[in-house]
Each structure stands twice: as C-alpha cells, then as structure tokens.
Amino acid sequence: MKDIARDLGVSVVTVSKVLRNHTDIGEETRQRVLKRIKELNYQPNLTARALATGKTYTVGLVVPDLVHPFFAEVAKGVSAVLRKSGYSLILASSEEDPKLEQQEISRLLARRLDALIIASAQWTVETFRTIEEHKIPYVLVDRRFAGLPANFVGVDDELAGELATTHLVQCGCRRVAHIRGPEVSTGLGRLAGYRRALEQANLKMPPDYIPPATAGDDDSEMRGRTAMRMLLQLDPRPDGVFCYNDPTAIGAMNAILEAGLRIPEDVAVIGCGNVHYDESLRVPLSSIDQQSAVIGRKAGRLTLNLIGAKRPVRPKLILLEPRLVARASTARLLDAARPLTGSRSESSV
Amino acid sequence: MKDIARDLGVSVVTVSKVLRNHTDIGEETRQRVLKRIKELNYQPNLTARALATGKTYTVGLVVPDLVHPFFAEVAKGVSAVLRKSGYSLILASSEEDPKLEQQEISRLLARRLDALIIASAQWTVETFRTIEEHKIPYVLVDRRFAGLPANFVGVDDELAGELATTHLVQCGCRRVAHIRGPEVSTGLGRLAGYRRALEQANLKMPPDYIPPATAGDDDSEMRGRTAMRMLLQLDPRPDGVFCYNDPTAIGAMNAILEAGLRIPEDVAVIGCGNVHYDESLRVPLSSIDQQSAVIGRKAGRLTLNLIGAKRPVRPKLILLEPRLVARASTARLLDAARPLTGSRSESSV
DNA sequence: TTGAAAGCGGTACCAA
C-alpha cells in the first residue's frame, strides 16, 4: 500500500479509500490507483485491517464431530452463507469433549472473531457466560440449554421423538422401545417425545424398554448394537424401536439381522437425522429429517444479523419442524408401505 | 495489557515477555504479572500479535465438499494435529468449482495464513503459482497435478485401481467394467490402474465397458446409477464393475438391484474410499481404503514442518498405500467369501 | 478531494 502510494505520488490514505471505494475520491485518482493495484496484484492485509477496525470478518464454528454427516451438513450450510458476505469460517472440533470445547472456544475468543456458532458438548452454561463477557454474539445450534436465553437454531426434538414413535405405532407396533441418546437437549427431547407419543396412544412400556445409556461410548453404532442386543433378550421383545439417531439405528439394525430376525416384520426400526445414505442401507431406514442444511443456513444468516445489529438484540429461537421420512424399515402395513415421502430433498424451509 | 502494566507499575514490554514466558524476567515480577493476568482473565489479542509477528497461527483448508465423508475425515485429521500445536483451521469449501476455489484461496492469502492445505478442483496450476508468489507454503491433498512439484499427501491411485480390478478378476469376473471419475489425478489414476490390472490378467474389454463421464453431474450416486444402467444394456453385460468412488458404487448397486439382478452373483461391485457406512449398505460394499484420517494427520504434520522450516524445502511426496477391504459385494468365490479383512479400523500408518 | 497524525494491541531491538 505504501509502495502504491509512493509510486503514484499520493498518500496511503487515498489508496485506502479507493480500496474501500469511499466516495470522496477523484475519479482520475481512483482509476490510477486501481490500475496500479491490478498491476501489482495487490491485496490488502486483512490482519492489519482487522486490528484497525476491530472486525475480523471471521466466524467460528464449533462442532462435536465433523465426520458426523449432520454436523458436516450444518457446516456446509453455514460456510455457504458466510462466504457470500465475505466472511471466513474458523472450524473447531470438540470431539464431544466439554473440556476441549472450552479450550477451543477461548482460543477463538482470543482471536476476536465477530461471532461464534456452537453445537455444544457442554453440561453447564458457564462457558457461555464467558462468551457473553467478551461481548461477542453467539448462536447455539442443535443442542440448547434450559434457562439459557441464547440464540438457537435447531429442530423441535420433542416433536421429532413424537413423530417417530407415533409412526411406529401406526405401523402396527405395540411394544415400542427407545434407544436413547446422551443427556443433552437432543437426547432428552427425543425421549420426552417418545413418552408423549406412547401416552397419546395409551400404551405403556416396561422400563427396560429404554436401555440405560452406557457411559462413555462415543461410537453411536456400537451403542445401538449393544442396546438392541439387550432389547432382544427381553420377553416379550419389542416389535418396534425408535433410535436416538441414524448411526445408532444402523447399529440396532445390524444387531437385529445378526439375531436372525427380520426388519420390519419382526422389529421395525426408525432413526433420527435422515442422513443421506439412509436409502441405500441394508434395509432402507425410516428416519426423521432434521433439515441439517437448513439449520446451517439459518444459523449463518442469524449470525450475520447479529453481527450487523447496532444494539444487542433479544435472543432469537428458531425451531424447525422435523419431518417423517418413511422407508422400508418400518413398512409393515399397507398404508405404511406407501410412504408419505421417499426422498429427503423435498425439504424447503 | 496496558492496564496490567499500569496497575503493576511495570512496562507493557515486561507483560508481553511474561506472556510468552521469556526467560529474562525476574521471578517476582513474573508472578505478580501472572496473578494480575489471571484476575483480569486477560487474553492477548491474537490479531495484534499476528500483525506484529507476521505469524497468524492459522492454516487454511480448502476442500471440494465437506459433506463427502472422505474430506470430512481429512479435515478432522488435520484439525486434530493443528490444534495440538496451537494452530487454528480456516475452512473453505469450493463446491467442486474451480472459480470459487480460486476466490476462496485468494481470500485466504489476504488473511496471511501460515499455510494452506488444498484438495483442489482446479484444472490448471495457475492458482498454485499465485500461492507460491505469496511465499506461503501449501500442501496438496488427494488430488495432484502432473508437472507441479508441490507437497502432496494422498494415496497411490493407480495402485488403488489395480487392487480393485485385480480383486474382481480373482473373484471370477471375466467381463470387468469401470465407472470412471472426473479427469483429475484421482480419476485418471484409478482408470490407469484398472487398465493395468486387465493387462496383467490378459483380459481385454470392449471400449463401452467404460461409459464416458457425463459432463457436470456432481451427484456421484446419480452418475453411478446412470452409468450402470448403460452397462447393463450391453451384450454381453459386465459381471463385475469397479467404481470410481463409493457413492458412485452405491448408485451402481441400486441400478443393479432395480434391474432385478443379484450382487455379487450376477454383477460384483467394488468401490473406492471405504467410507464408514459401507458395511451397513444394502449389500455390504467392497472397497479400497484410502486412509482418509491418516492423510489428514500426515498433511497436518507436513504443514507444521513447512511452517517451521527456515529455508524453503524440497517438496515432499507422501504416497500412502491403498488397501483392499473385501465385503459381500464381491464375495463370489469361496476364498473371496472369507474376506481378507472386514473392518476398516485396522488401518494404522 | 486529499493527506498528516494518531491509533489498533501487540512485538523486536537495543540501551539503560
């Protein structure tokens, strides 16, 4: 920049203004500067600009696991929205570890990002207090916290659980089990939905139809397999099972098939998440669509709004509607065999 | 920082040195400063530090598609390695669009990152020249460019293609087709491997056993389906098919099953990539493991080395060995029915 | 319309 100024006999201020196309610059000067910029292939140093303006044009995204298709799709959505507005995305993975997540978040805070988007693995809200102290806006995604009035984008988990369970009931299942997830909003919500659906159907299940979450198994598939094996040993055994998420459901299905039983004739299975290979599985898996890409995009847009806001705004709660996607794994009755929808692409919110 | 200095009656320089635990600071002073830092919960502004030192402690990762499990795993590996060394990761997605990728890269260059890791969608090497001009180190991942002496981490694609094809032949296939990928190093390499394997087996296939890549279909699964339909109409039709990647293979399998044929009895199928749900597919899919996580970690380490290097070092080529993972989709003979390996977790390089 | 000077929040160098 200095060079350009010197070469052209103008000041750095002038160059700076041209770069940000300020209006108060003579047309001729502007052209000369622009020309020289092109020639030198000059690009302003965004680090310096960030220091001077206090805006980094960078947003942080913290997810528990990038490889989980749900978070990958969220990340993609966020990234697409931010890119269009000139923002970059710093990605941090917490590996489902609250401690690690805290460290990552504090590193991001030190970087003075403009905002944070977090799918949190925390148990407490302490970390979020810290973020608030730094006065940088943040958006929670997928998992939320009771009593924390924060911006949130996600799906109505209770409704998701209810939809899934009701679907099983409508498919003729009378002994419906649930393989539950961790004690976070998603897991608890879906569990609550399961219970509500059973209540509405006037069904009562024995407590061991919800196998306890074994501590510290991060591998959802293995968890599903283990839990399903337990369920199959019960008498009477379940004839339908709603699984916390799709990887868990895949594990459960594998356990069922290994036991020599049929899906859905002996046991119907439904998952949650509707990941994109569900249709091609050994038995195509019914699931609840979570609109992951939409969540990503909405979170991105909300974030941009927050950054743009002059004054702190009231936290916004964006709840998307989960949708049933019925496939072979629950096709037990005639009307269930003609599924409501077979593709996942028709989501459009 | 200024505040701390004032509060304690020392200079900012002293505080700065304590922060980076310089040795030449009195123990007592240091303790006082550290105490105050804790009290204020002070964190140095990394933007400012970056401007002063010229090091951002940030690495950029550019991938064609985050949702593709291969790149998600690479990203995870990279992220894990960088985190341990205090680096952050800026993620950019090119959506397989060379133009977009260029834009993203130039934005990253403007941010003065310490290094770039790129799984490129480019057709030419022009972009890389630009990067070189900026004198920031970069590592290519997965896809490489003939005649570009750049750092590279990936798998030997030709060997991958050869392994896959040879496996089909050993399973008793005599009419082996190939659903090819795009004209980038991965696609071309696997195609070359396919040809080499056939040569070694003394087999000759008609040209239409390699359906042409239809332009601009980014959906691998659809591409696999379409290509497979064409193959099934040939006379004689193939009894084995090697697919460019796993999504393509899934599409191909779906086409085969829809045509009322059996896998592997009528047509054996093998993919490439060994994504983590391969085992749970309608027909568990044989594949070539690409060690995506290892690629990510190796690329991360190599990047850190490059950043640490005093002088520019000679580009390093890290070629990992692809491995066959045989599953049901190719289990046609007795010895193939007892697969070499059934899991993907034993990769360990 | 243009530019000089003063920062942004740190680090580096060298003298005290």
Add this chain to the structure above:
DNA sequence: TTGGTACCGCTTTCAA
C-alpha cells in the same frame, strides 16, 4: 532484568 521506541499495515479523524 527492565523499559523506551519504533513498527507491523491499515483505518479514522480532522485539518488543509
């Protein structure tokens, strides 16, 4: 061991 000063590259304010 400590600290003054210049500077990283850009923006902002205000005077010319």
